Amino acid sequence: MDTVWLFVKAFVVGGLICDAGQFLIMNTKLTNARILVLFVTGGALLTGIGLYKPLVDFAGAGATVPLTGFGYSLAMGAIEAVNRYGFWGAFSGGVTRTAAGVTAAIVFGLLNALIFKPHAKP
Amino acid sequence: MSRQPFTPDQYRELVSKLTPPSRMLRGYWRAFWVGGLICAVGQALTLWAEKLNLGEVTAPMFTTSVLVFAGTTLTGLGVYDRIGKYAGAGSAIPVTGFANSVAAPAIEFQREGAIMGVGARLFTLAGPVLAYGIASSVAVGILYWLARGWVL
Numbered sequence: 001m002d003t004v005w006l007f008v009k010a011f012v013v014g015g016l017i018c019d020a021g022q023f024l025i026m027n028t029k030l031t032n033a034r035i036l037v038l039f040v041t042g043g044a045l046l047t048g049i050g051l052y053k054p055l056v057d058f059a060g061a062g063a064t065v066p067l068t069g070f071g072y073s074l075a076m077g078a079i080e081a082v083n084r085y086g087f088w089g090a091f092s093g094g095v096t097r098t099a100a101g102v103t104a105a106i107v108f109g110l111l112n113a114l115i116f117k118p119h120a121k122p
Numbered sequence: 123m124s125r126q127p128f129t130p131d132q133y134r135e136l137v138s139k140l141t142p143p144s145r146m147l148r149g150y151w152r153a154f155w156v157g158g159l160i161c162a163v164g165q166a167l168t169l170w171a172e173k174l175n176l177g178e179v180t181a182p183m184f185t186t187s188v189l190v191f192a193g194t195t196l197t198g199l200g201v202y203d204r205i206g207k208y209a210g211a212g213s214a215i216p217v218t219g220f221a222n223s224v225a226a227p228a229i230e231f232q233r234e235g236a237i238m239g240v241g242a243r244l245f246t247l248a249g250p251v252l253a254y255g256i257a258s259s260v261a262v263g264i265l266y267w268l269a270r271g272w273v274l
Contacts, residue, residue: 014161021211061164078263090263116198
């Protein structure tokens with residue numbers, strides 16, 4: 001039952017964050033790129049003022065899988081690195097913490113370009 | 123001739139009046155359930171990582187990397203663009219959408235070559251996201267460092 005509740009929280013919170021993006025798509029003229037940038041920087045800033053961490057504790061993957069969660073990892077990494085290394089941690093922590101995800105995207109993206117041929121747009 | 127409650131024009135007017143809200147709701151619903159489902163898959167991966175005894179540091183790496191792999195592969199197969207057409211932000215906002223934004227231009231611009239085609243276009247969307255994301259993490263880190271200095 002506890003496990004079910006974990007999934008419900010992740011599903012609902014993740015879905016609502018996506019709906020915030022859907023709201024921007026349908027009601028503003030912001031391009032996709034701007035919305036993604038807004039979500040990452042927004043996630044980082046919310047983390048900086050301490051508002052995003054509680055959401056991550058509550059919803060788990062529902063808060064970390066959307067791009068706001070990428071911003072959370074970046075900012076959290078910077079904060080933890082400042083705790084450990086002082087000032088220069090601010091310059092290394094974000095990238096260190098998100099290195100695996102970014103590297104995965106680049107490597108799998110490259111592999112994809114080797115394996116797959118362009119598709120006609122649906 | 124049978125009795126017509128509406129003329130065709132009136133009917134069309136009524137349709138256009140009623141359509142936007144329901145289409146809007148449909149957009150929100152699709153983004154909600156697809157985005158939520160992707161996050162639920164992420165939650166399943168997190169639980170799996172716990173079962174595999176991956177540590178607190180490596181478990182999120184595992185979850186993210188698997189989702190990114192799924193995102194790029196579905197992009198290569200041409201499936202993710204279809205999901206995107208259906209779900210809008212529901213597929214763009216999760217990290218799989220970030221993976222899609224990396225993989226899609228890399229595949230599409232193959233003919234421009236391995237360096238300026240694939241290598242550069244890989245970052246068409248990821249570039250801005252990484253640039254501003256990393257910059258804001260540095261800003262947060264420095265502000266945190268300053269605040270910590272004042273408090274202590």
